[in-house]
């Protein structure tokens with residue numbers, strides 16, 4: 733029932749903003765930004781092998797997967813901090829926040845729409861358009877910014893990726909490029 737109501741509300745919203753699926757999806761991603769470049773990064777896998785060792789990575793909101801090239805182990809703890817925020821963080825025309833536990837869409841109406849459509853989010857662990865960490869192709873996901881000082885205990889070993897928590901296929905209109913510092917804490 734909830735998904736039917738969401739579908740109805742989404743259709744109305746898409747009609748209002750002229751972004752119907754029947755229309756072409758203009759790629760508004762800024763690929764000239766280094767974080768959003770289409771060039772392949774063949775960086776070798778990397779391990780933060782001591783406490784307080786750190787690495788910064790580039791994240792682009794219109795990339796469905798941002799490879800950190802870091803391999804993590806279960807029960808390791810990592811802290812995340814934005815050290816550079818590019819053009820802001822926005823889902824198309826939807827204003828969004830980034831580095832707080834309630835990050836993502838800030839528009840109250842869109843929050844209601846998003847609640848109805850929560851089944852369509854890539855990660856159920858974080859709000860729409862919040863920054864999400866992912867291990868092993870979304871088998872395990874977590875919100876990057878939380879109320880524990882942005883520290884997360886990793887629950888699964890594997891390769892660490894990041895993405896904006898959007899619907900699959902809706903990354904073409906995302907805006908945001910950041911540099912994220914990742915620090916091992918235990």
Ligand SMILES: [Ca+2]
Nearest residue numbers: 823902903906
């Ligand atoms: Ca989007």
